[in-house]
Amino acid sequence: MSLSRRGFLQGSAASLAIAFYVPTGAKALPKLGPPAPPPNAFLRIGADDSVTVVLAHSEMGQGIWTGLAMLIAEELECDWAKVRCEHAPAALVYGHPMMGMQMTGGSSTTNGEFQRYRMVGAVARDMLVRAAAARWKTKPAKCTVAKGVVTAGKQRATFGELAEAAMKLAPASDVKLKDPTAWKLIGTPVRRLDTPEKITGRAQFGIDVQFPGLRTAVVLRPPAFGATLKSFDGAAALQVPGVEQVVSTGTGVAVVAAHFWAAKRGRDALVAEWTPPADGGVDSAALMARFRDQSRGPGAMVVDGGGVDAALSTGVHEAVYEVPYLAHAPMEPLNCTVKLDGDRCEIWTGTQFQTGDQLAAAKVLGTSPDKITIHTPFLGGGFGRRANPASDFVVEAVLVAKAAGVPVKVVWTRDDDLRGGYYRPAYLHRVRAAVDAAGAPAAWDHVVVGQSIVAGTFLEAFMVQGGVDGTSVEGIADSPYLTAVAPKRVSLHSPRTAIPVLWWRSVGNTHTAFAMECMIDELAHAAGADPLAYRLKLLAKHPRHAHALATAAEKAGRGTPPPAGRARGLAVHESFGSIVAEVAEVSVEGGRIRVHAVTAAVDCGTAVNPLGIEAQVQSCVAYGLSAALFGALTITGGAVQESNFHDYPVVRMPDMPTVSVHLIASGAPMGGIGEPATAPVAPAVANAVFALTKQRLRALPLRLGVA
Numbered sequence: 001m002s003l004s005r006r007g008f009l010q011g012s013a014a015s016l017a018i019a020f021y022v023p024t025g026a027k028a029l030p031k032l033g034p035p036a037p038p039p040n041a042f043l044r045i046g047a048d049d050s051v052t053v054v055l056a057h058s059e060m061g062q063g064i065w066t067g068l069a070m071l072i073a074e075e076l077e078c079d080w081a082k083v084r085c086e087h088a089p090a091a092l093v094y095g096h097p098m099m100g101m102q103m104t105g106g107s108s109t110t111n112g113e114f115q116r117y118r119m120v121g122a123v124a125r126d127m128l129v130r131a132a133a134a135r136w137k138t139k140p141a142k143c144t145v146a147k148g149v150v151t152a153g154k155q156r157a158t159f160g161e162l163a164e165a166a167m168k169l170a171p172a173s174d175v176k177l178k179d180p181t182a183w184k185l186i187g188t189p190v191r192r193l194d195t196p197e198k199i200t201g202r203a204q205f206g207i208d209v210q211f212p213g214l215r216t217a218v219v220l221r222p223p224a225f226g227a228t229l230k231s232f233d234g235a236a237a238l239q240v241p242g243v244e245q246v247v248s249t250g251t252g253v254a255v256v257a258a259h260f261w262a263a264k265r266g267r268d269a270l271v272a273e274w275t276p277p278a279d280g281g282v283d284s285a286a287l288m289a290r291f292r293d294q295s296r297g298p299g300a301m302v303v304d305g306g307g308v309d310a311a312l313s314t315g316v317h318e319a320v321y322e323v324p325y326l327a328h329a330p331m332e333p334l335n336c337t338v339k340l341d342g343d344r345c346e347i348w349t350g351t352q353f354q355t356g357d358q359l360a361a362a363k364v365l366g367t368s369p370d371k372i373t374i375h376t377p378f379l380g381g382g383f384g385r386r387a388n389p390a391s392d393f394v395v396e397a398v399l400v401a402k403a404a405g406v407p408v409k410v411v412w413t414r415d416d417d418l419r420g421g422y423y424r425p426a427y428l429h430r431v432r433a434a435v436d437a438a439g440a441p442a443a444w445d446h447v448v449v450g451q452s453i454v455a456g457t458f459l460e461a462f463m464v465q466g467g468v469d470g471t472s473v474e475g476i477a478d479s480p481y482l483t484a485v486a487p488k489r490v491s492l493h494s495p496r497t498a499i500p501v502l503w504w505r506s507v508g509n510t511h512t513a514f515a516m517e518c519m520i521d522e523l524a525h526a527a528g529a530d531p532l533a534y535r536l537k538l539l540a541k542h543p544r545h546a547h548a549l550a551t552a553a554e555k556a557g558r559g560t561p562p563p564a565g566r567a568r569g570l571a572v573h574e575s576f577g578s579i580v581a582e583v584a585e586v587s588v589e590g591g592r593i594r595v596h597a598v599t600a601a602v603d604c605g606t607a608v609n610p611l612g613i614e615a616q617v618q619s620c621v622a623y624g625l626s627a628a629l630f631g632a633l634t635i636t637g638g639a640v641q642e643s644n645f646h647d648y649p650v651v652r653m654p655d656m657p658t659v660s661v662h663l664i665a666s667g668a669p670m671g672g673i674g675e676p677a678t679a680p681v682a683p684a685v686a687n688a689v690f691a692l693t694k695q696r697l698r699a700l701p702l703r704l705g706v707a
Helices: 064-076 109-136 159-167 195-200 260-269 284-294 354-365 392-404 414-419 509-526 531-538 543-555 610-629 681-693
Strands: 015-019 042-046 051-055 083-087 144-146 149-152 155-158 215-220 228-233 243-248 253-257 271-275 300-304 317-323 335-341 344-348 372-375 408-411 427-435 441-450 488-493 566-575 578-589 592-603 658-663
Touching (some): 042 109, 042 159, 064 109, 109 149, 109 155, 109 159, 149 159, 155 159, 215 260, 228 243, 243 260, 243 392, 253 260, 253 392, 253 408, 317 509, 354 372, 354 392, 392 408, 441 509, 509 681, 531 566, 543 566, 543 592, 543 658, 578 681, 592 610, 610 681
Parallel strands (some): 051 083, 215 408, 344 372
Antiparallel strands (some): 015 042, 149 155, 228 271, 243 253, 317 427, 335 344, 335 408, 566 578
8 A cells, every 4th residue: 555645645624634645456447537536445533532534335225334334443543433334425436456446346345445444543543653752742652542542641632623623743664463363342242323223213325315497207118128118198198286397218118207106106097109129038947947948058167177987877866956046135126316517416325335326327318427426325235236337226316307408306116126137137946966985976967057147238248258247156166166176177067048147145145055065965865964064074175164164053953853844954154255054943834934043153363343244144044045935027028016115025024034143253264244144045045845745946036846
């Protein structure tokens, strides 16, 4: 990290503002205008001793509002009670250190910012100490810092009293970060800073945005993927009280009104004619049958160790696993507010993808990205839906505001959200394995069929190599179970359809963990082996995986039988640099699978806020369990049939198991935590169902009687 005065100091007479730079890694990404000195992030210390951390990332429930502030506070030695946070404006200088653009995703915020957020705290502390030393005519080494106060002998000054003088000093070119043994805050359970805002209702989400002159719009979108707008008549809509305009978005029709209910009723009254999809539209059942056929032959090669066909000539265990299309279904439906002023545009939206949205809005308006201001409020859930390379909900809102000529908040209903795309792709895995005399895998052939989430986007050039989208096969080619298997082949078919797809919490691991952990479980039972002992033997050279698995099993009650009528299943999976093992305890009640408990062992390296990690694992279990037990979109004629939580259910309180979380201090590099615990849930439950019923369920959502 190089620090310069020009890019470092910002502020006013009564505050200290610390800025810091980290070189961006994605040099091929488009630039947002000429280079400028604004910082990637700021730390502001006010005359009132307040400490404000400005976050370059979006808080969407994952806890970075607290976690990143802890990193700065640890090195700054401030009073934690005086710490506040706010979201940064959109600018490329707030780019993710590893991604080169301003975004939040990939479970990469805390580990990506771990170095520079601590660094800014250390640099600020050094400047405050030097300011105090100068005031007292002593050496900085004679000064100590604790809870926002600098002390030297009987001399004492608060951060607020020193901020103005500290601001005038040049930052040190090199500061020493604390040794982990000296940490006071990092590694301790800390309550979230955003909780009071949310429970009192003070927190503002995108859907809460209001200001004088703002209008609300609801959009009529194509009824099927591949359908196009032929004509529309807005006369009846304009008769609805409160409706002011009916405008075309190019692909749909927007009703602009004084408030949401008027816009919704106006849309209901619209008359529109659509040209149906040329091929009759995609049918998800027919598509899965096509995937099954494709899986009988290899696709683009991911791994080819040679000798697979010969090794699989006899004694093959074969299984096919299927997962459906899934919606993200965040609790706050999509929304975006846009205000145009000449060639300038102001946007308020809960986004994970500020840089992409800024570029997309500028392109629509024919202006430069620096003319686009994006305000990021709290996000009511993201799960990847709000990090869309196409910036669909932002582009649409800009088009509506441009056509209407007034500030507009475009609001999606829950039905719009479920039926309007984008989705976790459907996937099919065909796995064939041969075993040795001990029942361990001796040969492995794995064919994956499913859409690429980056095909057709600007990311395709970076992320698709040799016809392989790495996110479609993550967790297979690099599976620890297969490192000792020489004859192995992994290949991928990536068919293109009219269904828009996107990353979904834990991305490819949502389906690869299901296929891998269920197949390993099948092989264990086929060998007559205990599923845990079988896995531990295969993982002998992967101690972190083995330790996580053994820990989860022990904490779940290994060695003691589950209550009558219940059984346990387990799974372990690595993603985003973290290893998570889970044991699910299930029963079958009235033909319905009931999950009573999930025990998780988590090895994510350094744990900044154990309380936050526990919350994220619980959240991942709920999200993954929704997919394991309920989640599926049915597409007929190109149209999604499900529309709301009545026919696209998610886990509710009676369905939620007890979740116990056990952190493993491995000393490994820090991994992510917002997504990894999602992946092992479905296979752990499926394996428990087999242990209980001897029925092997290979399709999600899990349905008894459907193998």
